[in-house]
Amino acid sequence: MALRGLARARALYEARDDRARELKAQGKRIVGYLCYFAPPEILEAAGLVPYRIRGDIRERVTDADQYVEPYGCPFVRNTFDQAVKGRYDFLDGVVMAHSCDSVQRMYGIWTHYRPAAFTHMVNVPHTVTPASERFFHRELGLFKERVEAFAGARIDDRALEASIDLYNRTRELVWQLYQLRKSDPPLLSGAEMLEVLIAGGGLPAAEFEELLREVTAEVRSRRDGPSAKRARLLFYGCINDDVTLIRLVEECSAHVVMDDTCIGARSLLGRVTNGDDPLAGFVRYYFTGFQCPRTYRGTDRSRFDYLIHAARQFQAQGVVLYILSFCDPHKLDLVDVRRYLQDAGLPSLVLEDDYTLTNLESMRTRIQAFVEMVA
Amino acid sequence: MSELRRAQKSLETVRRAKEMLGTFYRRHERRREGAPLAWCMAGISAELLSAFDLPWEWPENFGTLCAAKQVATRFCEQAEADGFSQDLCSYLRNNLGYVSRALELGATPPEAPGGGMGTPTMLLGSGGLCDPRTKWFQALSSTYLPIPVFHIDPMSPPHDVDPRDPRIAAHYTELLRETVRDQVAFLEEQTGRRLDLGRLRAALANAQEMIALLWEIQELRRAVPCPMGSEDFFTGAVVPLLFMLGEREATEYFRCLRDEVRDRVACSTGVIPGERYRFLWMGIPPWYNLGFFNAVGELGAVFPIETVYYVGAPVEIDLSDPLEALVERSWKRATWIHDWGAEVIPENCSPSGFSAPGTRLIRQWVKDYRLDGAVMHRTRSCRAVSWGQIHIKNQLAEEGVPSLVIESDMADPRSWSQSVIMGQIRGFLGAVEASRREAARA
Numbered sequence: 126m127a128l129r130g131l132a133r134a135r136a137l138y139e140a141r142d143d144r145a146r147e148l149k150a151q152g153k154r155i156v157g158y159l160c161y162f163a164p165p166e167i168l169e170a171a172g173l174v175p176y177r178i179r180g181d182i183r184e185r186v187t188d189a190d191q192y193v194e195p196y197g198c199p200f201v202r203n204t205f206d207q208a209v210k211g212r213y214d215f216l217d218g219v220v221m222a223h224s225c226d227s228v229q230r231m232y233g234i235w236t237h238y239r240p241a242a243f244t245h246m247v248n249v250p251h252t253v254t255p256a257s258e259r260f261f262h263r264e265l266g267l268f269k270e271r272v273e274a275f276a277g278a279r280i281d282d283r284a285l286e287a288s289i290d291l292y293n294r295t296r297e298l299v300w301q302l303y304q305l306r307k308s309d310p311p312l313l314s315g316a317e318m319l320e321v322l323i324a325g326g327g328l329p330a331a332e333f334e335e336l337l338r339e340v341t342a343e344v345r346s347r348r349d350g351p352s353a354k355r356a357r358l359l360f361y362g363c364i365n366d367d368v369t370l371i372r373l374v375e376e377c378s379a380h381v382v383m384d385d386t387c388i389g390a391r392s393l394l395g396r397v398t399n400g401d402d403p404l405a406g407f408v409r410y411y412f413t414g415f416q417c418p419r420t421y422r423g424t425d426r427s428r429f430d431y432l433i434h435a436a437r438q439f440q441a442q443g444v445v446l447y448i449l450s451f452c453d454p455h456k457l458d459l460v461d462v463r464r465y466l467q468d469a470g471l472p473s474l475v476l477e478d479d480y481t482l483t484n485l486e487s488m489r490t491r492i493q494a495f496v497e498m499v500a
Numbered sequence: 501m502s503e504l505r506r507a508q509k510s511l512e513t514v515r516r517a518k519e520m521l522g523t524f525y526r527r528h529e530r531r532r533e534g535a536p537l538a539w540c541m542a543g544i545s546a547e548l549l550s551a552f553d554l555p556w557e558w559p560e561n562f563g564t565l566c567a568a569k570q571v572a573t574r575f576c577e578q579a580e581a582d583g584f585s586q587d588l589c590s591y592l593r594n595n596l597g598y599v600s601r602a603l604e605l606g607a608t609p610p611e612a613p614g615g616g617m618g619t620p621t622m623l624l625g626s627g628g629l630c631d632p633r634t635k636w637f638q639a640l641s642s643t644y645l646p647i648p649v650f651h652i653d654p655m656s657p658p659h660d661v662d663p664r665d666p667r668i669a670a671h672y673t674e675l676l677r678e679t680v681r682d683q684v685a686f687l688e689e690q691t692g693r694r695l696d697l698g699r700l701r702a703a704l705a706n707a708q709e710m711i712a713l714l715w716e717i718q719e720l721r722r723a724v725p726c727p728m729g730s731e732d733f734f735t736g737a738v739v740p741l742l743f744m745l746g747e748r749e750a751t752e753y754f755r756c757l758r759d760e761v762r763d764r765v766a767c768s769t770g771v772i773p774g775e776r777y778r779f780l781w782m783g784i785p786p787w788y789n790l791g792f793f794n795a796v797g798e799l800g801a802v803f804p805i806e807t808v809y810y811v812g813a814p815v816e817i818d819l820s821d822p823l824e825a826l827v828e829r830s831w832k833r834a835t836w837i838h839d840w841g842a843e844v845i846p847e848n849c850s851p852s853g854f855s856a857p858g859t860r861l862i863r864q865w866v867k868d869y870r871l872d873g874a875v876m877h878r879t880r881s882c883r884a885v886s887w888g889q890i891h892i893k894n895q896l897a898e899e900g901v902p903s904l905v906i907e908s909d910m911a912d913p914r915s916w917s918q919s920v921i922m923g924q925i926r927g928f929l930g931a932v933e934a935s936r937r938e939a940a941r942a
Contacts, residue, residue, distance in 0.1 A: 194890055197883050223655075226631045230887045233659050233843030237891065246658040251627030251634040252651045256678035260655065263671050421627065421634050421651055424641040451587050451883060457635035460583040461642050 130343035131317055134336060137324035138368070145176045145327055146215050154217040154276075156243065159204065161392040161415070162222030163247040164407045167269050169330055170288035171276035176216065177326030177388070180204045182367040182480055192238055198227035198451055199480035200364055205231055208239045218243030218275060220268075225419050225454060243275040252421040253413055261412045265404045282403075289399040289406065291330045298337035299393050305344050306382045307439055312350045315360065315381025316368040322388050323366055351380060355500035359436045359471075360384040361462070362447035363455050369482055374445060377492040378500075383439035385432055386447070391416055418454040426465050433469045443472045443499035445492070450479040472499055503918035505791030506568065507731040510771045511764075513757040514736030520753045524744050531555060531618040536691050539617070541633055543626035544652065545826060545851040547703035547746035548680075551696045552687050556624075557617050558743050559636075562598070563591035567787035567911040569613040575601065576912050582643070589632040590881045590911035592639075599644045620647060622690050624683075627653040628850045630884030650686040652679045656834055656849040659842040659858075663835040672834075672849065676827045680851070684823070700822040703746030704829070711853055712814040713754040714741060720761045721804045722869050725770025727761045730781045730803035731793035732771070738809050745853045776800035777932060778870055780862065782807045782892065782903075783877030784885055784910035789918075796875075796925055804869045807862065808885065809854045812836045826851055840864070844888025856885075859895050866901050872932050874903040875925070879910045902935070904928040 128136050137144060145155050156168050157178040165175035180203035189206035207213055219241045221232040229246070236244045247268050250257030273279050299322070305312040321340055325333035344350070356379040360371060364387040371381050384390050392415060398406035412420070422428045436444060444466055448455050459475065466473045474495040476488055509515045518525045531537060538549060538556040549556045566572040572590065575597030580586055582600050584593055598617070601609045608616035623645075625637040637649045655675055657663050663672070684695050714737065721728050736757065744750035764770075781803040786792055793803060815832035817825040834849035841858030842848055848855040857865075865871060874896055876889040893903040906924055908916040 192890055192894070194878065194883070194887050196878070196880055197887050226884045226887065229658075229846060230844055230884075233846065234888070234891050236660065237843055244660065246660070248655055248658065250653045250655055250675070251631075252653045254653070254682065256675055256682060257653055259678070260671070260675040263674075267667075267671070419631060419634070421625075421638055424638050424646070424649060426642070453588060453631040453883075454635060456585045456588055457632065457639050459585070460639065463583065 130339040131321070134317075134321040134324045134340055137327065137336070138320040141179065142176070142212070142215065142327060144332070145174065148174050148329070149215045155215055156218035156220055157213060157216040158220040159201075159228055160222045160224040161387070162224050162249045162411055163220045163245070163268060164265070164397075164411055165330070166285070166288040166292050166397065166407070167265070167272055167280065168220070169291070170280045170285040171272045171278070173218070173272070173276060174329050178204050178213065178219075179207075179323070179326070179366045180480060181207060181212075182369065182482055185481065192234055193231070196451060198225065199449055200366075201227040201231050203480055205235055208235060213239075216241055218245075220245050220247065222247040223249045224417065225452075227451075243271075245271050249412065251419070258408050258413060262404050262408050265407055269404070285403050286399055288330070289397050289403055291334065293396045293399065295325070295330055295334050295337060296394055296396060298334065298341060301341055302337065302344065303383070303390070303394065305341075306380075309357065309440070310351045310353050311380050311382055312347060313344045314351045314375055315384070316372040316375055319365070319368045319371050319388070322393060323368075326388065351375070354378045354380050356380070356443065356496045357382045357439070357441050358499075359432075359439065359441035359444045360386065360389075360447060361432065361444050362386060363449040363452050364388065365447060367482075369485070370447065370476070370478075370488070373485060373489055374492055377489060377496050379492070379496045381445075383435050383441055385416070385435060387417075390435065418458045426461070429462060429465045432462070433465065433471065436469075436471055441471070443474065443495065445495075446473050446475045448475060448477045450477065504570065504789040504913060504916065505794075507735050507790035508794045509732055509735055511728060511732045511736065511757065511760055513753070513760045514732045517736050517739070517753070520756070521740055521744065521749060523747055523749055524739055527555070527557060528615050528618065536621045537618045538622050538624050539620040540624040541626045541636070542742045543628045543633075543654070543850045543852045544624045546744060547700060547707055548683065548687070548826070548851075550703050550746055551700035552691050552693055553696070553699075554687065554691055555618070557620070559595040559617070560591045561739065561743055562617055563594040563911045564787040565613045566594050566598070567913065568790070570788060570913070571611045571613065572788065572911045573914060574611060584639070586881075588881060589630070589636070590909050592632050592636045593881075594911055595636070596640060596644065599640065603644060620645065622647055623649040625649060625651040626850070627651055629847050630882070632884075648686075648690060650683060652683055652851065654679065654830065654849045654851060656842070656846050657838065658846055659838070663831075663838050669831065673827055673831050676830055676849070676851070677824070680823055680826055697822055701819050701825075704817070704819055704822055704825050706748055706751045707746040707853060708814065708817065710740070710745065710751040710754050711811050713751065713758045714811045715814050717754070717758050717761050718805065718811070720758070720765050723765040724778070724870060725768065725772075725775040726778060726802045726804040727764035727769065727771065728804070729771040729793060729797065730785065730806055731790055731797075733806055734785045734790055734793075741809060741811065741853055771802050772797040772800070774800055775802050777802070777872045777929060779803050780805055780807070780865060780869070780871050780874040781877070782874055782889060784808055784879050784882055785877065786908055786913070786916055787911055788913040789916060792921070795922060799925065799929055801925075801929065803875070804871075805865055807857055810857050811854050812857070837861075844891050847884070859892055862892055863895060863899060866896070866899060871901065873901055873928070875928070876903055876905045878905050878907045880907065880915055881909050881912060902928070902932060
């Protein structure tokens with residue numbers, strides 16, 4: 126019997142790229158992307174299948190060491206290691222964005238050693254200003270043209286509108302699932318939520334929408350949801366594309382009820398405005414409003430208000446700050462974030478990792494102590 | 501710490517740098533109580549600041565100075581105690597730690613070299629070159645010094661985008677132009693003065709002359725024996741290039757330096773006697789141990805060219821509209837650098853006078869500078885400059901050119917190991933020698 130709902134999400138999460146490979150075998154063209162600064166809606170509107178490139182936290186970086194330095198974002202190094210090992214040989218294209226130094230420089234190295242039929246870098250300014258918003262708007266126009274040239278057809282306005290609508294529907298469904306985590310205990314665990322979102326990154330948006338509907342229906346009526354735990358936490362920080370750590374937090378008697386990470390609330394909630402100028406909608410959603418620490422947004426503490434609001438909305442009692450080694454943008458926000466959270470009465474715990482999770486047991490001890498403190 | 505030593509300068513002009521570049525080295529005399537003072541990042545146009553008659557100081561340069569005076573560790577540790585990770589740029593940690601300590605003491609820390617930095621009234625940052633520079637002044641302002649911040653945001657096209665495509669050129673220069681205009685508006689507001697276009701024009705003309713002189717020096721350094729090594733470049737060229745661009749005395753200093761280097765070439769005078777090996781230096785130097793270059797020189801090796809603070813060929817600009825000339829210079833230089841390969845170092849569009857050379861240019865240098873190999877300094881806390889060295893190593897290997905990677909940091913001496921690094925250098929020289937013997941036999 127075919128799997129449905131959460132079971133299907135878990136199977137897709139574990140199988141990683143099986144669905145993309147199936148689609149490739151059916152003649153679809155698959156384009157990998159590393160960050161949402163390159164809107165997947167544009168790829169989808171061109172009839173391409175966007176695929177969110179993942180690392181594999183369970184696999185050590187080995188082959189990539191011949192081409193890139195050991196000091197650098199361990200996630201980005203890991204994704205490239207996957208590529209060098211042939212794990213991404215099903216990709217027809219690779220799209221990256223100037224999301225940080227590591228990705229920006231990796232683009233040149235990746236495309237040199239692992240060229241693909243279509244490669245593109247979306248350039249992203251570092252500061253939110255009217256001038257940089259105009260730059261990003263033009264940059265997205267150039268990206269759209271390159272996608273059109275690769276796809277062999279102009280992206281029709283209606284197709285782009287439809288793609289935006291489709292992605293907005295998925296975000297609305299993701300939000301509905303998030304809402305189901307507001308109760309105590311939540312109806313959906315943090316690990317289950319992340320499995321769904323990661324699975325979605327490897328699917329065409331219409332299939333993700335279908336998966337989300339199945340999961341939502343199942344969760345609304347489930348009797349086997351998470352049991353009561355001692356604390357409710359928000360999970361903030363660097364990219365997390367594996368559920369091990371969230372599962373660990375939840376094993377330590379804390380619900381992860383909300384997050385602020387890339388594959389999560391930071392980029393999978395809200396709506397892209399769909400109007401006369403869809404690129405302007407992308408600028409607002411993927412640049413101006415996208416709370417990635419790589420972007421300078423002034424020095425005012427209000428830049429973290431959204432985080433405190435989210436914690437209160439989901440009744441989080443504390444925040445886990447997950448930071449990858451060498452992540453300069455997150456590390457430079459860390460002092461401010463901790464202070465602001467503390468001022469808001471929210472204790473925090475920093476978990477630093479080099480994208481290997483080799484220190485899982487020491488993390489467990491620290492999480493347990495943190496839960497004791499906030500409960 | 502005895503293994504760390506200052507550089508022995510070879511060129512007379514470099515030995516006289518402090519005396520000849522008084523505007524920079526006696527900058528504390530320009531500070532006026534309560535008057536505007538900007539702290540700037542490298543990449544900010546010094547010409548623009550001088551056009552506002554705005555005194556400015558450079559935390560990055562202060563980092564190199566603290567490193568050279570062996571006090572950077574003290575400040576880095578203070579920043580780390582405040583919660584800033586040891587992974588972060590050591591210039592940045594040095595600066596945050598210095599400010600933290602100054603606030604704690606209510607006075608300039610006694611160990612600060614040169615009497616410390618002046619109290620800033622504004623921070624002028626740059627999103628160019630690396631992520632930490634985008635975030636540095638944000639952290640400085642929000643954690644320690646709540647003063648206004650302005651960031652320029654010069655973007656550079658990726659390696660596979662043609663900067664000669666008119667649409668691409670318009671796309672990037674439009675951002676540069678708007679950023680410069682916004683910066684002028686910010687400076688007018690902060691200083692209460694209007695931009696002096698005549699002064700800006702004169703500064704840009706000086707800068708053009710200075711860049712041409714430095715280019716000439718870099719070309720002269722091709723000579724065998726090498727007339728100027730990295731120890732002189734780092735101690736004598738970086739300050740006027742990065743922090744004094746457009747100032748007349750810096751231009752005259754470079755003229756003097758050019759003349760001396762030219763004379764040396766004419767007389768076949770090298771930096772070291774018995775020059776035996778010529779290497780490319782790649783990466784930021786260990787500022788706390790510039791004597792390292794002398795130590796390598798004692799083994800017969802010289803560094804005639806470096807990848808950092810590289811000034812490319814001069815470009816012509818129209819000075820009738822000086823603000824537009826600033827945009828034009830940035831873009832033309834970026835285009836020139838981009839032509840020479842930008843796949844690993846795409847940050848090449850900056851309103852200042854330097855950037856970093858591309859892979860193809862480095863391959864060309866092997867011939868032009870008759871290089872025997874490359875020494876790459878992998879700086880743990882500066883990934884932006886280190887990332888891509890392995891790729892360039894691979895590129896050079898295709899040409900049969902060997903490279904050595906040594907590892908430490910630019911301002912934090914805790915990661916330097918003289919015995920390990922000098923052991924690596926000796927081993928590398930032995931390998932170069934062995935391949936020479938093999939080539940001679942073949």
